Amino acid sequence: MNLFLYNSITKKKDEFIPLDVNKIRMYVCGPTVYDEPHIGNARPVIVFDLLYRILRNFYGNENVTYVRNITDVDDKINKIASEKYPDIETNLAINKLTMDIEKKFKDYASKLECLSPSIEPRATEHISEMIEIIECLIDKKSAYVVDGHVIFDINKYDKYGSLSNKSQKDLIAGARIEVATYKNNPLDFVLWKPSQPNEPYWDSPWGKGRPGWHIECSAMSSKYLGQEFDIHGGGIDLIFPHHENEVAQSCSYHSNEHMAKYFVHNGTLNIEGKKMSKSLGNVVSLNDMLDTYHGAILRFTMLRTHYRQPIDWTKNSLEESKNILKKWISVSNKDSLRAQEVPSEFYETLLDDINTPQAITKMHAYFSNKEYDKLFGALNFLGINIKDLSHSMISEQNSKKDAIDETEVNKLIEERNSARKAKDYKKSDEIRNKLELMGIKLQDDGDKSTWEYIND
RNA sequence: GGCCACGUGGCCGAAUGGUUAGGCGCGGGUCUGCAAAACCCUUUACUCCGGUUCGAUUCCGGACGUGGCCUCCA
Incomplete structure (x- = not known):
């Protein structure tokens, strides 16, 4: 059986046919490192880690390249850095903040038992590549320069809106913000913007400034994966404007029809039935979450819902995951750790658009039928380390015993x-x-x- | 307001034009002094209203509800 993935470009489940079977390439939008990572950040990290494992299994470990970027240039970063470190020079403060958050993010990803991506490029290390793309877009008349701003002209890209299924007319009708005076069209977006004296800057042909959002992904994906690659992943909330704009830039730059052959988007995450937002005060940090539950439990909870469905993150669900894993671990032994074989019925449900809930159903059946090799082979494949989890469960008991x-x-x-x-x-x-x-x-x-x- | 997605039993959560999803919980049972754990059994759902069809939870239209995006939030 072959791999099938829901492709946001075609809006249906497509058979995955790589551009080059010996060189599978996946790019996933990583975090903007400005604040404590939260549980919502964890969803794409886990989902695409599993997809990475599936691809590696299918095509061979050495044939898959997974790039997940770190966006460390952003106006929110500037704002928070100056609030957090008011006495330090701007660039140092920014560096301190972004390095700190990036470190936490990677630490949490590893606690969630995610493999490290092949490459984790940082935006600030690719400014020259961004400038090169912007210059080319200006040459091609896809972008124009106004007072130190470089703006992408969406009318030069016919298919603008097709990925996110939006029309210019609807977007303008729905717009609720004032249109910047330097834009020809309200939907045009910024590639480069001038910096104020207290803002970080890089030298450019258009003066001291900094890149807009979106361009970093075009630059880094081109550099590491080429003009067109297989899979572009991220949260569904990124489809517009982020991915739409990336596609417009990259395709205009390379004169290509596609940036990626498949766009794969994970659904959103709610907290106890409500959306997670700072105004509601229900943002759950990964740090707090990992203090309460072992990473494997968080990972399993995430995978119990299909990746494209919205997930409701509840205590009840976490406890249920914990009980299931506890039950399974109770029948594990030394051989369980070595169970490497991936049971085929289980694997096939994963190949069908990563249907983890159904795959987990198979695991319940393995448990009931006492097919423990299959159960632990499957758990292993999902990236759930039972050894570590059982140690943690035992030590949790021990620490309570100490009390x-x-x-x-x-x-x-x-x-x-x-x-x-x-x-x-x-x-x-x-x-x-x-x-x-x-x-x-x-x-x-x-x-x-x-x-x-x-x-x- | 515009565009889009989703709406499954007490809860979580898939598939599917006609046949039991599965898990958790509840209830009953075996076991146990009593419990617990384990195991067995049980619990028949698809927001509403139309339409298509021999037949719809599944397809189409509408209503309602929830959520996403339109505010450089995964």
Whole structure:
């Protein structure tokens, strides 16, 4: 069976036919590093990590190149850097902020058990490539210069709007912002803009300035993946204007029909039924999330919903994931770690537009049928490291055990077991209740009793 | 306001023009002094209104609802 992916260009599920089977190329829009990464950032990271694994499995590890950029030039970055480090010089403050967030982002990605992309280029290291593209676009009359701004002229790109399925007429009708006076057309967008004295800048043919949004992805994808590549990924909220503008720039620059053969977009994430936003105060940071749940649990929770569906991020769902994984881990052994074979029915559902919920259904069946090799082979393929997770679950118990007086607990358990032997069940139940009040759940196994700390 | 997507049982969540999705929870049972865990059984849904069809949750139209984008937020 071949791989099928929903392609935003054609708006349907297409068979994936690479441009070159020996050189599979995927570009995914990475984070703009201006603020603490949140759980919404994690979705594309996890989804495209899984797609990367599928591609590697299908075409061979060495034949797949995965580029995920770091956008470290952005007006929000400037604003936050100056607020956060008011006493430091602008460029240093920006560097401090972006390096810090980038480091966190990579750390979280690895805790979510994501493989490192082949290349993680930073925008600021590709300014000259951006300038080169902009110059070419001016030469081709796809862009014009006004007072230090360079603006892309969307009327020079016929297919503008086709990716995001928008018409110029609708966009203008729906516009709610004032049109910048330097634009010929309200929908034209900025490739380069002049910098004020307190803003970071690079020298350019149009004076001291900085790139607009979008151009960094055109520059970096061209550099590392070529004029046209296989898959361009990112969140659906990026389809307009970001991806639309990237396509317009890249295709005009290369005189190409396509920037990427397939555009793959993941759905959005809500928090307890509401959209995550700063104004609602419900932004969940990855840092907090990873403090509460092991990365594998977050990863599994993310994959329990199909990547194109909106996902509702709830505590209930996380707890359910945790219980399922706990149950599966309970039947693992040393061989489980070595289960490398990917069961074919499971794999085929993944090839069908990465249908993870259905793949997980197969895993439930493997568990019920005691086909543990298949179960752990599948878990392994999903990138869920059971060894690490089970260690974490054990140490979680241990750290909770540390918080209470274990000798006291053991003494009570002994007392209770002798009461049980003497068939003094009234007393044994009293002790059980007492332990429960202490937050301890007992489990009798023959004449032995095991116990664990009750989670809140 | 404009454009777009989605709306499945208590909850999560797929597929599908006609046949049981699956998981969690609830309920019942086996086991256990009682529990827990485990296992077995059970729980028949597709927002509403029209249309197409022998037959629609599935296709088409409309209504309502939720969400996304149009504000350089994944």
